[in-house]
Amino acid sequence: MTLNVSADGQIMDSLSRTLEKLEKDNKKKGSVKQVLLDGCVPFSHQVAGHKCGINNTGVLQHPDGTILKQLQPPPRGPREMHFYTQVYAKDCTDTRLLDLQQHLPKFYGTWAPRESPNELYLKLEDVTKRFSRPCIMDVKIGKRSYDPFASQEKRKEQISKYPLMEEIGFLLLGMRVYQIDSDSYITHDQFYGRSLGKDTIKNGLTRFFHNGQDLQRHAVSLIISKIRSILRWFESQTQLHFYASSLLLVYEGSPHTFNGWKHKRAEKGREHQQGEPQSNCNKPREALSVQGSLTHSHPYCHERNANGMCVGSVEVEHEEIGMGDKKQFGQEAVEVKMIDFAHVFPSNSPDEGYMFGLRNLLSTLEEILKD
Numbered sequence: 001m002t003l004n005v006s007a008d009g010q011i012m013d014s015l016s017r018t019l020e021k022l023e024k025d026n027k028k029k030g031s032v033k034q035v036l037l038d039g040c041v042p043f044s045h046q047v048a049g050h051k052c053g054i055n056n057t058g059v060l061q062h063p064d065g066t067i068l069k070q071l072q073p074p075p076r077g078p079r080e081m082h083f084y085t086q087v088y089a090k091d092c093t094d095t096r097l098l099d100l101q102q103h104l105p106k107f108y109g110t111w112a113p114r115e116s117p118n119e120l121y122l123k124l125e126d127v128t129k130r131f132s133r134p135c136i137m138d139v140k141i142g143k144r145s146y147d148p149f150a151s152q153e154k155r156k157e158q159i160s161k162y163p164l165m166e167e168i169g170f171l172l173l174g175m176r177v178y179q180i181d182s183d184s185y186i187t188h189d190q191f192y193g194r195s196l197g198k199d200t201i202k203n204g205l206t207r208f209f210h211n212g213q214d215l216q217r218h219a220v221s222l223i224i225s226k227i228r229s230i231l232r233w234f235e236s237q238t239q240l241h242f243y244a245s246s247l248l249l250v251y252e253g254s255p256h257t258f259n260g261w262k263h264k265r266a267e268k269g270r271e272h273q274q275g276e277p278q279s280n281c282n283k284p285r286e287a288l289s290v291q292g293s294l295t296h297s298h299p300y301c302h303e304r305n306a307n308g309m310c311v312g313s314v315e316v317e318h319e320e321i322g323m324g325d326k327k328q329f330g331q332e333a334v335e336v337k338m339i340d341f342a343h344v345f346p347s348n349s350p351d352e353g354y355m356f357g358l359r360n361l362l363s364t365l366e367e368i369l370k371d
Contacts, residue, residue: 037113039063045128047138047174047187060121065129066108068121076342081110081122083341096237103230103338127335133253135219137175137208138339139361140246143353145171147243147343158244162194169357172196172204173246178253179212202364209368211253217369219251219334224365226336231358234351241351243343247361250335 040060060068071077084107087097106125113119128134143166146158162171172193176185188207196204209216227247 037116037119040068040113043067043126045134045136045176047136047176047189061126062111062123065126067105067124067126068111069124071110071120071122072342077120079344080340080342081120083344084122096233096239099233099236103233103336105337105339127248127337128250130332131250131252131335132256133178135175135177135208135211135216135251135253137249138173138246139249140165140171140173140244141169141354141357141361142243142245143169143356145244147345164197168198168201169353169360172201172208175208177208177211180253180255181212202367205364206368206371208249209251211255215368216251216253220365220369222334223249223251223336224362224369226334227358227362227365230336230338231355231362234355234358238348238350239346241345241347241349242338242341242354243345244340245338245343245354246340248335248337248339252333 037060040062043059043061046059058070060070062068071081084104086092087100087104088107092098105127108123108125111121111123128136144158145162145165146155150158159165165171171190172188173190174193175188177187178185188204193204206215209220230247
């Protein structure tokens with residue numbers, strides 16, 4: 001499967017044309033509304049992007065535990081959906097794309113509410129689900145946040161939002177940090193991120209890892225390891241360039257959830273019950289665009305008991321964690337995923353801009369550990 005892109009960056013296929021028509025119909029009907037759809041609710045852990053409001057549904061959480069991201073107008077929405085279906089195609093044999101899956105949220109195809117079948121959503125894994133008190137940060141990565149097909153007006157607009165993007169290589173778009181003493185979250189939005197300069201960006205990142213009492217050094221260390229893994233993927237590929245894409249960083253903020261507990265994977269039979277990512281990429285595109293409820297999935301999710309501990313798909317046993325267990329145990333306490341793919345384009349060269357951002361982010365995190 002290939003990305004067919006015109007001179008102005010649009011995906012030229014029947015799916016794109018169909019979605020463009022649906023978007024125009026939606027605007028005429030005023031169908032983007034605050035009413036919650038099919039039992040879905042606003043995603044409580046959203047830290048960046050367009051949130052639920054009068055003219056926007058924001059990111060929603062489906063009753064089955066998955067996340068619903070409303071498809072953006074063409075060409076961005078079709079481009080992002082094409083990216084996910086390309087990476088998660090069941091007949092995909094491209095080892096680079098298969099390796100990329102571990103760094104993305106699982107993709108369960110597309111979904112539409114019964115009462116508004118023309119409103120399409122990407123159905124994605126909720127990567128915060130296994131956490132009791134998730135601390136979350138959205139970091140835009142790259143030397144620039146506009147793609148090669150952006151107009152001069154768009155380029156000026158994006159540069160004016162954060163002129164230091166080219167020098168720093170990343171921008172903090174938002175964060176939620178759990179505070180132990182108050183049992184509450186502090187939040188910082190994109191305006192806080194834009195206020196950070198070369199001399200203060202480290203302090204901004206440090207704030208994400210501080211729970212009001214201590215700096216969570218174990219979380220910094222484990223997140224560094226996961227970002228290095230993403231950097232290695234970029235160093236191995238020359239087929240895609242990513243613009244205005246982000247990393248979603250998550251770590252467990254509750255000291256009671258992981259401290260003193262050991263999580264073990266259940267037997268394979270239980271893992272299979274969670275379901276596998278679903279994709280519409282092997283269906284005819286005409287069928288893809290007209291289904292009322294395009295894909296219903298069996299999402300990856302954990303059940304939780306009254307104490308917020310995972311049960312069912314994860315076995316829990318209480319024991320002291322020795323030094324040998326900390327590495328395996330710690331990996332469960334953090335997550336790093338790439339998100340936002342409305343500006344991904346084919347290429348035949350390394351993505352130097354994205355790698356520049358990753359390396360600078362890593363350097364800053366490593367400085368935090370040294371302090």
